[in-house]
Amino acid sequence: MAPGSRKPRSRGVPASPDPSGGGRTPGAAPAPEAWTFLSNHGHVLVWLAADPSARLRDVAAAVGITERGVQKIVADLEAAGVLKRFREGRRNRYEINRTVALRHPVESHETVGTLLKLVGRRPPAT
Secondary structure, X not given: OOOOOOOOOOOOOOOOOOOOOOOOXXXXXXXXXXXXXXXXXXXXXXXXXXXXXXXXXXXXHHHOOOHHHHHHHHHHHHHOOOEEEEEEOOEEEEEEOOOOEOOOOOOOOOEHHXXXXXXXXXXXXX
């Protein structure tokens, strides 16, 4: 290659992740851990139900997404009336409205409280 010339870029088209959110390429065999039954919204909700004063940084680490991702999810949950945020000193505390119906038509006959009873986790040891 001549000095100052650049290596040509690959013209291949990258495979896009599948629409189910599993993050795999089309036609590839699914990895056992490639998908979960709950969305990241569900994971954040379950975590905050067990630890209402959790730092979003800790929630992000537990769920496996970025802190910014958790912030967006918390904003979504607040806008939907599922969460309320209260300031306590330098920390936030989250209160969950367990009477809100689940959003998808398939499970809209159930509430957030029912979901949390089913999949809730124990609060972290202090």
